[in-house]
Amino acid sequence: MWAVIDIGSNTIRLVIYTIDNGHPRPMLNKKYAVGLAAYIDKANCIKQEGINILLDVLADINTILRYIHPECVLPFGTAALRNSANGDEIVSLIKERCGMAVRILSGEEEAVFDYYGAMLEGIGDDGLLVDVGGGSTELTLFKDRKIISALSIPLGSLNLYRTHVDGILPTQKEAHKIKKTINDYLDKLADNELMHNNTIYCVGGTARAALKIMRDRYLPSGREEDNSYTRSQLKGMLDNIEKNRKQLMHNILCLSPDRIHTLIPGLLAFYTVAKHYDSNKLVTISLGVREGYLMHHLGERGNTRE
Structure with missing residues (x-):
């Protein structure tokens, strides 16, 4: 073990x-x-x-x-x-x-290990892997199952919440500020190869919690095997934060209570990245940096077949 x-x-x-x-x-x-x-x-x-x-x-x-x-x-x-x-x-x-x-x-290492972990789950040959953590967001571009670019920006669900949100859930004005902050960072990235990826693979705890909310309220079937949603579905949920504030807080408390204050900033981050890179589909991957780091370490020791 x-x-x-x-x-x-x-x-x-x-x-x-x-x-x-x-x-x-x-x-x-x-x-x-x-x-x-x-x-x-x-x-x-x-x-x-x-x-x-x-x-x-x-x-x-x-x-x-x-x-x-x-x-x-x-x-x-x-x-x-x-x-x-x-x-x-x-x-x-x-x-x-x-x-x-x-x-x-x-x-960069975190972004690379995210990809190594996601590979174990069987992702596509091309795409953009996004991990919205509490204090940073990692972006890993891959083509033909090879990493083209691995980047990290110092914005995550928790520090975005602390910087921009006064209450529990962001207001529409606060949500706009969060999206602008993320966009400003993305605009500064020199690597334009990240542009125009139809599919984003979402990894990490924020991604898994986001899928629970989307599956419970916004995916037609709500089935456990559903692990993807569209950018427009995510936008529909985020556009109605003010209107559905009480119900949304109830859903988060039921499904992911420890992320009551950070989940919406995390969802705003995923949405902003998807829009910035013209991605229409978001696929949630259950494996990530922990599994990638473990398998990298075992590979160095020659123990991957145990």
């Missing part, structure tokens, strides 16, 4: 995998809704309160691991640690207190 610890901006996850014919099979998946990005101060440092919560979570994970005895533990951090001024200090503290050697992934 292999343990992957994903220290993200919204959540921290421990996933225990076995490897079956080259594919990772999750045996345990434990999520901690921490919201590390919410503890970043004006100096761009994670506050002591956030550090203490992180250390408490990792201590709890260590307790679990002592009973499971995985062959290897692979902890990594993404945008919250990557973008904070004291990220390296926190990594050293984790090593000292918890005995874990956390690797902070660059934005």
Whole structure:
């Protein structure tokens, strides 16, 4: 068994995998809704309160691991640690207190590992992979099953919420500001090869939570096997935030309560990327950076067939 610890901006996850014919099979998946990005101060440092919560979570994970005895533990951090001024200090503290050697992934590495994970699920030969996290959004362009470009922008569902939203759900005016902020970043990207991709593959926790909402309220059949929706369907939902605010809050609380404040900013990010790159179809992929990072590590060790 292999343990992957994903220290993200919204959540921290421990996933225990076995490897079956080259594919990772999750045996345990434990999520901690921490919201590390919410503890970043004006100096761009994670506050002591956030550090203490992180250390408490990792201590709890260590307790679990002592009973499971995985062959290897692979902890990594993404945008919250990557973008904070004291990220390296926190990594050293984790090593000292918890005995874990956390690797902070660059934005490009995160985008690449997202693609490696999505490949395991069987995506198309061409497309654009989008991962809206809590503190960043990764964009991976691939053609003929080869990565053409892997980019990251420092905008995610949680920091977009903190910057632009005063209440729980954004108003139409706040939603417009969120979309403009994302568009301004996308316009600055030098890589124009991302343009005009009909299909966007959506990965990560925000993407999975978004699919639950779309499936429950806006997809005709609502079937579990439905994993895609159109840009126009997403627009229809976002255009009615004010009108359906109470019902939408109820739906999110029922389906993904820990994302009550971040899900709509995340959906706005997916919609803005889709519109910017003229994408009409959004397909949700369940595998992503954790599986990609694990399989990359196993590939280096020659253990992918266990």
